[in-house]
Amino acid sequence: MKKEGQIRIPSGCAISGIINKDGRRIDGSGISKSIAVMHDRSNGLGGGFAGYGIYPEYKDYYAFHIFFTDAEAKRQCETFIESHFDIINQSELPTKKIPEITDEPLIWRYFVTPRPAKLLESQLDEEEYTLRCVFVMNTRYSGVFVFSSGKNMGVFKAVGFPEDVARFYRLDEYAGYSWIAHGRYPTNTPGWWGGAHPFAILDFSVVHNGEISSYDANRRFIEMFGYKCTLQTDTEVITYIWDYLVRRKKLTLTEAAEVIAAPFWEKINAMPDKDRERLTYLRTAYPSLLVTGPFSIIVGFKGGLLALNDRLKLRSMVAAEKNQTVYIASEECAIREIESSFDKVWAPVGGEPVLVRLNGDLS
Amino acid sequence: MPINYEDNIYEVIRNRERCINCRVCERQCANLVHKYSAETGEMVSDSMTCVDCQRCVSLCPTKALKIIKNINTYRDNANWSESAIKSLYKQAESGGVLLSSMGTPEPYPVYWDKILINASQVTNPSIDPLREPMETRVSLSRRPQNVERDGEGNIVNTIKNALTLSVPIMFSAMSYGSISYNAHKSLAIAAKKLGIFYNTGEGGLHRDFYEYGANTIVQVASGRFGVYKDYLDAGAAVEIKMGQGAKPGIGGHLPGEKIVDDVSKTRMIPKGTDAISPAPHHDIYSIEDLRQLVFSLKEATNYTKPVIVKIAAVHNIAAIASGIARSGADIIAIDGFRGGTGAAPTRIRDNVGIPVELALACVDTRLREEGIRNDIALVVGGSIRNSADIVKAVALGADAVYIATGALLALGCHLCRSCHLGKCNWGIATQNPELVKRLNPETGSVRLINLVTAWKHEIEEMMGGMGINSIEALRGNRLMLRGIGLTNKELEILGIYHAGE
Numbered sequence A: 001m002k003k004e005g006q007i008r009i010p011s012g013c014a015i016s017g018i019i020n021k022d023g024r025r026i027d028g029s030g031i032s033k034s035i036a037v038m039h040d041r042s043n044g045l046g047g048g049f050a051g052y053g054i055y056p057e058y059k060d061y062y063a064f065h066i067f068f069t070d071a072e073a074k075r076q077c078e079t080f081i082e083s084h085f086d087i088i089n090q091s092e093l094p095t096k097k098i099p100e101i102t103d104e105p106l107i108w109r110y111f112v113t114p115r116p117a118k119l120l121e122s123q124l125d126e127e128e129y130t131l132r133c134v135f136v137m138n139t140r141y142s143g144v145f146v147f148s149s150g151k152n153m154g155v156f157k158a159v160g161f162p163e164d165v166a167r168f169y170r171l172d173e174y175a176g177y178s179w180i181a182h183g184r185y186p187t188n189t190p191g192w193w194g195g196a197h198p199f200a201i202l203d204f205s206v207v208h209n210g211e212i213s214s215y216d217a218n219r220r221f222i223e224m225f226g227y228k229c230t231l232q233t234d235t236e237v238i239t240y241i242w243d244y245l246v247r248r249k250k251l252t253l254t255e256a257a258e259v260i261a262a263p264f265w266e267k268i269n270a271m272p273d274k275d276r277e278r279l280t281y282l283r284t285a286y287p288s289l290l291v292t293g294p295f296s297i298i299v300g301f302k303g304g305l306l307a308l309n310d311r312l313k314l315r316s317m318v319a320a321e322k323n324q325t326v327y328i329a330s331e332e333c334a335i336r337e338i339e340s341s342f343d344k345v346w347a348p349v350g351g352e353p354v355l356v357r358l359n360g361d362l363s
Numbered sequence B: 001m002p003i004n005y006e007d008n009i010y011e012v013i014r015n016r017e018r019c020i021n022c023r024v025c026e027r028q029c030a031n032l033v034h035k036y037s038a039e040t041g042e043m044v045s046d047s048m049t050c051v052d053c054q055r056c057v058s059l060c061p062t063k064a065l066k067i068i069k070n071i072n073t074y075r076d077n078a079n080w081s082e083s084a085i086k087s088l089y090k091q092a093e094s095g096g097v098l099l100s101s102m103g104t105p106e107p108y109p110v111y112w113d114k115i116l117i118n119a120s121q122v123t124n125p126s127i128d129p130l131r132e133p134m135e136t137r138v139s140l141s142r143r144p145q146n147v148e149r150d151g152e153g154n155i156v157n158t159i160k161n162a163l164t165l166s167v168p169i170m171f172s173a174m175s176y177g178s179i180s181y182n183a184h185k186s187l188a189i190a191a192k193k194l195g196i197f198y199n200t201g202e203g204g205l206h207r208d209f210y211e212y213g214a215n216t217i218v219q220v221a222s223g224r225f226g227v228y229k230d231y232l233d234a235g236a237a238v239e240i241k242m243g244q245g246a247k248p249g250i251g252g253h254l255p256g257e258k259i260v261d262d263v264s265k266t267r268m269i270p271k272g273t274d275a276i277s278p279a280p281h282h283d284i285y286s287i288e289d290l291r292q293l294v295f296s297l298k299e300a301t302n303y304t305k306p307v308i309v310k311i312a313a314v315h316n317i318a319a320i321a322s323g324i325a326r327s328g329a330d331i332i333a334i335d336g337f338r339g340g341t342g343a344a345p346t347r348i349r350d351n352v353g354i355p356v357e358l359a360l361a362c363v364d365t366r367l368r369e370e371g372i373r374n375d376i377a378l379v380v381g382g383s384i385r386n387s388a389d390i391v392k393a394v395a396l397g398a399d400a401v402y403i404a405t406g407a408l409l410a411l412g413c414h415l416c417r418s419c420h421l422g423k424c425n426w427g428i429a430t431q432n433p434e435l436v437k438r439l440n441p442e443t444g445s446v447r448l449i450n451l452v453t454a455w456k457h458e459i460e461e462m463m464g465g466m467g468i469n470s471i472e473a474l475r476g477n478r479l480m481l482r483g484i485g486l487t488n489k490e491l492e493i494l495g496i497y498h499a500g501e
């Protein structure tokens, strides 16, 4: 049977996210509880988390979390890292052996910064340089998968139920101002940890529920610009779209959401001039980045979270607010599990992003 | 010498019991097949000149007529087919080049028929186009590299010259001269009402049709017939015709008999002279020359209109298209070798060029490999026969399609492939006023509108089935396609998996 990456595996899922706008850092047990409530939306074939603000002591360095299938893969990859980055710290990612999680690969973490001479020589900015290096590692070396590459954030994922994944990675020992989580229901057994979510590139991480019908149109577009969809999952391509639109094309997050879940033309044509101009431009300039089919996604980025539903809202998603904390999840029960009363609970409208940022510059 | 005895290809069968000798068929046939014999008081026919256009059959009030293939048989020979022998006789007699019209009838593979479309089940809901919005609108233009903002940070819409289509279908180039005034008028009216575009072809734009300018693509071909300032200004886009799928590498020839009054005025050439388009544009011998023409036309139209470069699908199409994408053109139109023509040398029509499906797939792939696919829009034509062909074309990577033969069929064409004779009984490929009159532009336009509307519905149904509610998400979405009965090489070129994979 083909491994994930060689074949496209559709899956259904559960997602959840929490952010403290005041920057207060909380450990990963809350998010784990929240996603665990939606146990039935996953089937034990993939779970994962991303936390932001978890590495304050290394906040200026890229934190690479990497899966290696064996020591040889690790050796090859490390040679590459050493020649392209200064490694500030490297260690095995702390885990705990539990019966629910088996077959783990070697999981390592590296805090790195691009080697100045190499960076200069590449004529790229630091982020683009790092991104390209990540793609080289993920495509050139078999048995290597860099699944987290941002600063002061980290992705933790595995094959298993999300609550077990949280225990495995000891998420109660990390503290972050925001967390996102994912439980996966793939329609096929991948058995490959890389296929679990969140999917991340640089500071962006994405959890997604749904199956997008625009996948190959999106993939073939984004691959023109140096991105390689090595896992053939929706989430992967969606993550690259965010990176492309926001980091490369300098669109705001809201504008990027307007590309991904663009309003119908009928609606655009009835809008006031300014909005109509902008949306007409965005749909004409980036038609191939429109994402169709059912999806609800939570995007983690430095300093905030963004939640977005497809424009027909074919997947459930609920948001709630209590004091300085905002919760987002596939089902309301996932939010109720960790907080009993709210100032506000609402179901975001299809295609309209919920954007939450830290107050001031706390990231 | 009786070697050249040319027997008729078709035979008129008249049911004497039904025929009421009303002489309708006689009046309808410009090829003079039917005649009333005063002696016998009965109709007689001379099948020699019958082209099987089905006009008499359609109009006979008693359904007394049938046209069948002549069953006279040459000795069977798989190599020397009857038509091969007859063509040879013809040339031995005339010493001339064989002429044909419309697309090649030869049994080349039709890849559209070897591609199947996907639909959603369980993991992803299909969408009902009757209940949910379904978008078929597309914009054709160059797409900008960078986002520009005004002083306040608002995005400035820098895409000013896009062609916006309500459905990804346009009527392909057919010149006034090769087709009739009424055929042109039908296309113009329909394009306007549908919110799409028709194409003048290389024969200029009749004064009466300037009012349809906003839905007109004006063509500039190697003969430059009818090209002047007002003409360029009149259209919504300018198309440079470098080649035509039915006759790649050669020009065109509209015989003097078709250059009647208005045609001569519109083409800006004297009445009765042959209108000859040279094989190449004599100012384009290379890709950098093309760039100059693209920009001359943009200058002439003040950068307000997109420029389309139309090329025939030939072996090296991917590299050529890549050159065009970098020439400043906004849209590339690729015409496949099964495409139609008003007249072409038979041997060229039947042997030169490649199928549009393969051309489209390899061009789209190449432009993506070079990272420039988004810079330019891709339109394909050359035998698009129905809505499923369109869905497949878009999924392979086309922004829109051109239809011409299909549009003529809607107007009544019966594909008799005799356009070059100028005696089209359906009032389409003719300048004979008596024949032209048979096509009513109002009725014609309604039929075109019906056709495109029906196809739009079908496209929406298929999109909905795939869970896609905007055609933009279908473009280049090759995972929605599977091949059937194709070799690995064919699948590789088309960039699709085989059914079952």
Ligand code: SF4
Binding pocket: B014, B018, B019, B020, B021, B022, B023, B024, B025, B026, B034, B043, B056, B059, B060, B061, B062, B063, B064, B065
């Ligand atoms: S149109 Fe029909 S009925 Fe009339 S003369 Fe011809 S064959 Fe006879």
Ligand code: SF4
Binding pocket: B053, B101, B102, B408, B412, B413, B414, B415, B416, B417, B418, B419, B420, B423, B424, B425, B426, B427, B428, B429
């Ligand atoms: S346009 Fe007229 S002459 Fe040409 S194929 Fe059609 S029916 Fe025949």
